[in-house]
Structure formats: structure tokens, C-alpha cells
Amino acid sequence: MSDGLAGVEGTEFHIEITERYAAHNYHPLPVVLASGEGAWVTDVDGNRYLDCLAGYSALNFGHSHPRLVARAQQQLGTLTLTSRAFFNDQLGPFALALSELTGKEMMLPMNSGAEAVETALKVSRKWGYQVKGVPENQANIIVMEGNFHGRTTTIISFSDDKVAHDNYGPYTPGFRAVTYGDIEAVRAAVDEHTVAVLFEPIQGEGGVVIPPEGFLRDLRELCTQENVLMVADEIQSGLGRTGKTFACDHEGVVPDLYILGKALGGGLYPVSAVCADRDVLGVITPGSHGSTFGGNPLAAAIGHEVVLMLLEGEFQERAARLGARLEAGLSALVGHGLRAVRVRGLWAGLDVEPGGPSGRELCKALSQRGILAKDTHGMTIRLAPPICITEEEVDLLVDTVREIVTASAS
Numbered sequence: 001m002s003d004g005l006a007g008v009e010g011t012e013f014h015i016e017i018t019e020r021y022a023a024h025n026y027h028p029l030p031v032v033l034a035s036g037e038g039a040w041v042t043d044v045d046g047n048r049y050l051d052c053l054a055g056y057s058a059l060n061f062g063h064s065h066p067r068l069v070a071r072a073q074q075q076l077g078t079l080t081l082t083s084r085a086f087f088n089d090q091l092g093p094f095a096l097a098l099s100e101l102t103g104k105e106m107m108l109p110m111n112s113g114a115e116a117v118e119t120a121l122k123v124s125r126k127w128g129y130q131v132k133g134v135p136e137n138q139a140n141i142i143v144m145e146g147n148f149h150g151r152t153t154t155i156i157s158f159s160d161d162k163v164a165h166d167n168y169g170p171y172t173p174g175f176r177a178v179t180y181g182d183i184e185a186v187r188a189a190v191d192e193h194t195v196a197v198l199f200e201p202i203q204g205e206g207g208v209v210i211p212p213e214g215f216l217r218d219l220r221e222l223c224t225q226e227n228v229l230m231v232a233d234e235i236q237s238g239l240g241r242t243g244k245t246f247a248c249d250h251e252g253v254v255p256d257l258y259i260l261g262k263a264l265g266g267g268l269y270p271v272s273a274v275c276a277d278r279d280v281l282g283v284i285t286p287g288s289h290g291s292t293f294g295g296n297p298l299a300a301a302i303g304h305e306v307v308l309m310l311l312e313g314e315f316q317e318r319a320a321r322l323g324a325r326l327e328a329g330l331s332a333l334v335g336h337g338l339r340a341v342r343v344r345g346l347w348a349g350l351d352v353e354p355g356g357p358s359g360r361e362l363c364k365a366l367s368q369r370g371i372l373a374k375d376t377h378g379m380t381i382r383l384a385p386p387i388c389i390t391e392e393e394v395d396l397l398v399d400t401v402r403e404i405v406t407a408s409a410s
């Protein structure tokens, strides 16, 4: 099984055995990370990198945040799993704190983001049948083109990304895709059987796509008028990333359901949740939905600490302040190696000039200069550094991006 590996070590060894024994569902950059602290990670050969992907925003607080690690370690040696067959002394305090953060009356805990999205879809359908009065099996849910909500069979059924979607049929029916950011398209798609509109307030995997100003407000108004649930997938955009607690806050909009994940587990543990008021989440009754690990004491302890940190507001303020610095630096590169730049808080999508190196090639060049980032859809580089990044590190990021993209443009 380990043929040809004698004498192979370090980066090469790890890449070889990973590629040989683990399925190829990702195409990683050739960097093998071994440790992380704050905004920095170190590879097996001792090279350091500024982590500007931050686990696709799961590491908003940075690697090994001392407060989160301490809370996790304390809980690890106390109680980690009870199943929901019993109560535990961590879930209630977590739910209470999350209710304060979201303004919603209840939460339903899950583990991965995709599970939370599935939960929101099930809740929306059940609400449609039991509260709105949609005839059985007739519910439809409006989704956005260019969406990314996870990898389950139902979720990829309404993905227009061919790689994510193709060859996994038969697909789950009941979804209608409309142009992202086009309120008239949503209006035209709504009918009396529509139970929900599922959207990302900013499309992350789509390339950090920000909808036109006013779209979220108009969507809120339309959903209220039509008695349709407004379901915001804030898994990547929420919890401080954009300079506010939720990306919906930028338009002063409160959805009916928040879907949260990624940073809710502080990058230590998978923790996700759906948050809504009692008239919506109340449709879930014993046995109608669940998960062995959802709401376990370790997850709840970590999630609770994350929420307490966010309730202090420092991370949101920091993401807004440092995000303005990032935006000023990156915007100057438009026309100098970058075709377009979109920034909201510490989250940026950089469209590279067509005809030059691809997003992946530029990310590889960045990694050789000590910056880790990831391309999306070939020609966009996505940046989402940990919010604990310093001003000097933001400047280092901008300077390195400038060097790489201007070199590629000349």
C-alpha cells in the first residue's frame, strides 16, 4: 500500500498519501499545514503563511483563539455528548445567548452548514403546509442563480454549478431559480404555493457578489406582503465577517430565518443552527427532525463562547475598520491587473483580467509569497482573512496582491 514512499517526506509525502488514499473531491494548493495561531499558519516544512481564506470564514476569530480553546478544553474533559435524548447544561445557555444575538426567539442546532440549510428547507415546507395552508406536496421555494448552500442531494438539486450538480440525479423538485439581486424576477416567481425565498445576502462561493443596494429591503417587503418566509443563509456572510453581525444588517433587514454555521464553531468544531421565531420553528415537533451530534455539550460550549465574543461587538467593529483599509488598497488595483474588486468588511472578491494567469495560478503565486487565498470559478480570487488580522498584515496582503497582479499584467 505504501509503495514508492521510501525516502519521501515533508510536503511531498503528505500530498502523495493524501492524493493516494483520500478521494479527490478538492484540488488543494500544494501546501501542507501543520499549525496555526491567530492569522498565521505554518506548514510541515516550517514555512509561515498569512491565512487569507480562514477556513472559508469559519476562522473569523483566527486559529486557536485562546478564549475558545480554553472553553473547548474545559468542556472536553467534562461532558462532550449526551444526544438529545437528555438535556445537557450547555445547550440552554447557548440558545439563550444566540437568541440575544439574532433577536430570534428560538434556535435549532445542527453540525454542518448544509444540515442547517436542509433544516431551514424542511421548516419552510412544514410551515407552508401547517401555517400558510399550502396543499400537500405543492410547496415551492425560490432560490438564486449562482447560489452555494452546500452539498446534500437536495441542495445541489438547485445549484447551477455543473460540477456540483451533474450526475447526482434524480433531483429534488420544488425549487425555482431566479437572477440574484433582481427583485422583479423574485416577484414574478412567487405564487400562492411559495413558502420561502432562500438567498445569501452576499454570494460567497459565487465570488463575493453583493446584490444591488435595496434588494434585501425590497425582498423583505415582498416576503411580508406575500406571506413567504425570508430565509437568509448567513453561514459565510454572518458573524462579523462583513463588519456587522449579519450581512442583512447592512440594509437594516431582519429575515424570518437565519441560517448560521462556519464561525459559529469558532473554527474548532462544526456547529450550525437555524434561528427563527416561535411561530416558525414551532412547527418542529419531537421526532420530526434531529441529529445525534446537534446541540451536543461541546458544540454548545464553543458556540456559546463565540456568541459571547460577538455580543461584545469588537470583531464587527474591527472587520468594518480593517475592511475599509483593505478596500482602499485593493480598489487601487482595478485596471492594474484586476478587472473588478468587491469588498464588504474583511471579505473580498477580486476578478482577474481575462487572458492572463488564472485565479488558481495567482493563488499559487501568492502562496509562494506567504499568502494563502483561494480562487473561485477560475477567474476570481476570494480573500477572507481572520478578523484578528492587524493593520500591518492587511497592508502586507494588499502589497503582495499588488506585486503578483501587476507582475502578471506587465
Ligand SMILES: Cc1ncc(COP(=O)(O)O)c(C=O)c1O
Pocket: 056, 112, 113, 114, 115, 117, 148, 149, 150, 151, 200, 204, 205, 233, 234, 235, 236, 237, 261, 262
Ligand atoms: C453560504 C453557504 N451555505 C452553506 C454552506 C455549506 O456549509 P458546510 O460546508 O459546512 O456544509 C456554505 C459553505 O461554504 C456556504 O458558504
